[in-house]
Amino acid sequence: MKPSLLILIPLGDDSRARISASFDIHYAPTHEARVQSIAKEGAAIRAVLTNGTTGLTADEMDQMPALEFVSALGAGYENIATTHAKARGIGLANGAGTNDDCVADHALALLLAVVRDVPQRDRATREGIWRDTLPMRPSVSGKRLGIVGLGNIGLKVARRAAGFDIDVAYHNRKPRDGAALRYIDNLHELARWSDYLVVATPGGPATQHLIDRAVLEALGPKGFLVNVSRGSVVDTAALAHALANGVIAGAGLDVYEGEPQPPQALVDLTNVVLTPHVAGTSPEAITASVDNFITNATRHFAGEDVLTPI
Structure with missing residues (x-):
């Protein structure tokens, strides 16, 4: 069975399709969808993909008892509750170098x-x-x-x-x-x-x-x-x-x-x-960031060290 992944940021169809080959995706790029997905699917979620702006709070982590891996798509991770995640033993990674x-x-x-x-x-x-x-x-x-x-x-x-x-x-x-x-x-x-x-x-x-x-x-x-x-x-x-x-x-x-x-x-x-926070976005950069996430998440669930840990 593929691990359940909650995606909290907007991603194109192609990116989601590539990720879905390895993960069971729950896509929640809006605040309303995020709240609903965590409430409904939180018990089964094992991984979260977010970014530094969108983040992930300690309270949200605690609504996902099976959570074991959180990744920021890009390099930034300032709004992810990293201290709480580490206290819970949750693996952390980002997209350093991809954009x-x-x-x-x-x-x-x-x-x-x-x-x-x-x-x-x-x-x-x-x-x-x-x-x-x-x-x-x-x-x-x-x-x-x-x-x-x-x-x-x-x-x-x-x-x-x-x-x-x-x-x-x-x-x-x-x-x-x-x-x-x-x-x-x-x-x-x-x-x-x-x-x-x-x-x-x-x-x-x-x-x-x-x-x-x-x-x-x-x-x-x-x-x-x-x-x-x-x-x-x-x-x-x-x-x-x-x-x-x-x-x-x-x-x-x-x-x-x-x-x-x-x-x-x-x-x-x-x-x-x-410009509207687009410096890190291009087809090439998104492809590299998604590939980096897939590699990191796959390595984590295989018991291996991730390439770009936080």
């Missing part, structure tokens, strides 16, 4: 779009406005980029930035072993040094509003912020004030507080580019 390239690509796309003002120039062109009436925008190349959180995604952002002859430095809680990039141990100093600040750090309580008013002021009126991590890392009110008052030049955000609704304080500003 790094896609997220790094998107970070550079946001940076290019906001620095070169691509959305507004597109709109102007459609309205018949010629370049002579538009202010010039700065070049992207030859500047300084600070990365907040030099994980695998941060490293790939740095690699892409090198193609633009951009000087890169980073801030972590401690230097990353083997990283040849410049390390700056103070976030405010990194922001002062940078023309562009790319946020790629994990979410969760430890990074709540890490990018606050003081960091934005340090970035300065010619600086640009890009966030491809979690919305909670950036103080929305401070960012809205900074964008509206020339404290920084612009921002590109794939994530924001209050998802899925974009913050009203940002939507009318022309110096921010917004």
Whole structure:
């Protein structure tokens, strides 16, 4: 008999079909379906597939007494009750590395779009406005980029930035072993040094509003912020004030507080580019993430170590 798997996130038909070859699927991508599925099928559920945003609470875990494996599809897992899961002996895994390239690509796309003002120039062109009436925008190349959180995604952002002859430095809680990039141990100093600040750090309580008013002021009126991590890392009110008052030049955000609704304080500003948390999604990335989940879950139920444990 195939293990029962509760899927709490939207997945396409092809992905579900591939997973169903190995698991008995209960698909609950909405809050209502989630509540109903846990109440009705909870006793039989042995595995859960979720993501960092959707998560899985300790109370929900306790409604599934047979639960023995929980996985996040992507790298993030901040809303999964991992401490409770480990106390219960539940195996944990994520999709680390499966969408790094896609997220790094998107970070550079946001940076290019906001620095070169691509959305507004597109709109102007459609309205018949010629370049002579538009202010010039700065070049992207030859500047300084600070990365907040030099994980695998941060490293790939740095690699892409090198193609633009951009000087890169980073801030972590401690230097990353083997990283040849410049390390700056103070976030405010990194922001002062940078023309562009790319946020790629994990979410969760430890990074709540890490990018606050003081960091934005340090970035300065010619600086640009890009966030491809979690919305909670950036103080929305401070960012809205900074964008509206020339404290920084612009921002590109794939994530924001209050998802899925974009913050009203940002939507009318022309110096921010917004995308709906899609940096990590592409056909290639989803295929890799689903394949990673199937491999990890299959290994777990075979008594083997998973490839990407939490």
